[in-house]
Amino acid sequence: MRARTFEELGRERYVALTTYRRSGVAVTTPVWIVADGDDLLVVTGAQTGKAKRIRHTPRVTLRGSTVRGRVNERMDSTEGHAEIVTDEAGMAAAERAFREKYGWQFAASAVVENALVRDEAAGRILLRIRPA
Numbered sequence: 001m002r003a004r005t006f007e008e009l010g011r012e013r014y015v016a017l018t019t020y021r022r023s024g025v026a027v028t029t030p031v032w033i034v035a036d037g038d039d040l041l042v043v044t045g046a047q048t049g050k051a052k053r054i055r056h057t058p059r060v061t062l063r064g065s066t067v068r069g070r071v072n073e074r075m076d077s078t079e080g081h082a083e084i085v086t087d088e089a090g091m092a093a094a095e096r097a098f099r100e101k102y103g104w105q106f107a108a109s110a111v112v113e114n115a116l117v118r119d120e121a122a123g124r125i126l127l128r129i130r131p132a
Contacts, residue, residue: 010035079132
């Protein structure tokens with residue numbers, strides 16, 4: 001088995017993103033992902049569990065997966081460090097990249113999210129993931 005490179009992971013349709021609780025317990029969530037140079041980008045809600053976990057533990061692992069999070073057992077996990085980005089220019093560029101890769105699905109998810117989220121502080125954030 002071998003770990004995937006960030007470039008390979010950026011081409012995946014879905015990636016299982018594992019974040020870590022303070023206790024060290026791993027929590028895995030399937031996410032959409034795009035490449036940005038040598039980094040990977042994930043857009044998520046500011047109040048999601050993964051965002052909260054990354055605020056205190058930036059270590060993440062990534063592995064190609066299905067939309068439901070079933071990982072490719074033939075591939076090892078790839079380690080990374082995530083940081084939260086909230087600047088408007090970075091968010092706008094990331095959203096363009098996600099729209100280009102995922103098309104109507106990304107646009108539809110934004111509409112649904114906006115309809116369901118009433119708390120302005122809950123908006124979207126960007127996770128920039130760099131190789132460990």
